[in-house]
Every structure is written in structure tokens, then in C-alpha cells.
Amino acid sequence: DQQVKQNSPSLSVQEGRISILNCDYTNSMFDYFLWYKKYPAEGPTFLISISSIKDKNEDGRFTVFLNKSAKHLSLHIVPSQPGDSAVYFCAARGYNTDKLIFGTGTRLQVFP
Amino acid sequence: KAGVTQTPRYLIKTRGQQVTLSCSPISGHRSVSWYQQTPGQGLQFLFEYFSETQRNKGNFPGRFSGRQFSNSRSEMNVSTLELGDSALYLCASSLVSGGDIGELFFGEGSRLTVL
Numbered sequence: 001d002q003q004v005k006q007n008s009p010s011l012s013v014q015e016g017r018i019s020i021l022n023c024d025y026t027n028s029m030f031d032y033f034l035w036y037k038k039y040p041a042e043g044p045t046f047l048i049s050i051s052s053i054k055d056k057n058e059d060g061r062f063t064v065f066l067n068k069s070a071k072h073l074s075l076h077i078v079p080s081q082p083g084d085s086a087v088y089f090c091a092a093r094g095y096n097t098d099k100l101i102f103g104t105g106t107r108l109q110v111f112p
Numbered sequence: 113k114a115g116v117t118q119t120p121r122y123l124i125k126t127r128g129q130q131v132t133l134s135c136s137p138i139s140g141h142r143s144v145s146w147y148q149q150t151p152g153q154g155l156q157f158l159f160e161y162f163s164e165t166q167r168n169k170g171n172f173p174g175r176f177s178g179r180q181f182s183n184s185r186s187e188m189n190v191s192t193l194e195l196g197d198s199a200l201y202l203c204a205s206s207l208v209s210g211g212d213i214g215e216l217f218f219g220e221g222s223r224l225t226v227l
Binding site: 041042043044045046089091097098099100101102103104105 | 116143145147154155156157160167168170200202204206216217218219220221223
């Protein structure tokens with residue numbers, strides 16, 4: 001049972017434009033939602049998170065939107081830069097635990 | 113400060129053998145969790161430890177086990193290795209389990225290849 005889903009395995013965006021990565025979840029008990037960036041053979045790097053009681057969180061070029069009724073969240077990167085090219089994982093966490101449920105990842109490629 | 117350290121970084125084993133992977137958390141961190149990354153299954157949760165106690169366990173067979181020591185260092189063990197155990201094993205640490213969401217840090221992983 002895949003509780004966190006990223007339906008787009010890849011995304012290609014031109015430098016300077018907006019990148020939108022999507023994620024869907026099924027468990028309404030998740031407490032926090034997170035986005036991680038990952039390069040091959042490295043550990044995931046935390047990007048941004050959002051509490052289940054919020055609908056938007058912004059940090060520089062990164063904004064995460066949460067739509068609880070649709071059980072959907074998205075990561076917006078504006079403007080996209082070539083250095084943003086990586087695999088992005090959506091993850092969800094329950095209350096009082098470090099256990100993360102990850103999506104399958106979306107490979108973002110930002111081209112000049 | 114030093115990050116999460118995982119050893120060994122790379123190792124090759126044959127089917128039927130066992131393997132032990134080690135994780136040293138960031139100094140002061142008491143919570144350690146483990147994940148397996150494979151091309152087919154993505155990142156999957158294995159275990160979570162806090163103060164030497166296992167708090168959560170993922171849906172893996174009993175061949176996968178772990179423990180945490182009093183200094184918060186953690187080890188995981190996989191016995192009777194199968195080809196499908198080939199994966200990147202990632203360790204993450206935080207100050208307290210379920211704490212500040214931005215304070216969970218991952219190591220670079222141990223790449224296990226089973227032949």
C-alpha cells in the first residue's frame with residue numbers, strides 16, 4: 001500500500017521557469033510533509049516542510065502547498081536553476097516519530 | 113559539526129552471508145532511523161531507535177535487525193543475504209524522535225551489493 005505517491009517520475013524545465021512537483025497521500029493522520037532533494041549515492045537533503053495545519057510554507061525559491069481535502073501537496077521552485085537538477089522525494093511523517101514514508105521520487109532536470 | 117557517519121560506504125557480499133552496517137549519529141543526537149533505497153521500491157523505512165529502544169519497525173522480514181548503543185551509535189544486521197537485499201542503506205539522526213522536522217539529517221549511506 002503506497003501511502004505517498006509521486007506520479008511523475010521525471011520533469012524537465014527550462015532555467016528561469018517554474019518547476020512544480022506533485023505528491024499525493026492517502027493517510028489523513030500524517031503530521032508533517034517534507035520535501036527532500038537527493039543526488040545518486042548520497043543521503044537525502046532536507047529542503048522544506050509543512051505542518052498538516054498549514055496550507056503554505058515558503059523558503060526562498062521553494063514553496064510547498066498543502067491541500068488537505070484533496071490529500072495533495074506540491075513543491076514550487078521559482079526560478080529554477082540548473083543546480084536544482086536532482087531527484088526530489090516527497091515524504092510524510094506521523095506524530096511523535098522520525099519514521100518517514102517516502103514517495104517514489106521525481107527526477108527534475110533544469111536545462112539552460 | 114560532523115554529520116551522520118555510515119560505515120562501510122561500499123561492500124560486496126554473496127548470497128547467504130550476513131552483513132553489519134554501522135551508523136554514528138551527529139553528536140548529541142539520540143534518535144537514529146534506517147532506510148533502504150532500491151530502484152524498484154524507493155526509500156523504505158526499516159527501524160527507528162531512541163535511547164536504545166526500538167520505537168518503530170518497517171515491513172521487513174526478520175532477517176533485518178538493528179540495535180542502538182548507549183552512545184547512540186546504531187548498527188543494523190542483515191542475515192542470510194538475498195540478491196534483493198542489494199541497496200543503498202541510509203541512516204538518519206535527530207535530537208529527539210518526532211522533534212523539529214528540519215533537524216533530521218541523513219548520512220551518505222552504505223551501498224550493499226549481493227552477488
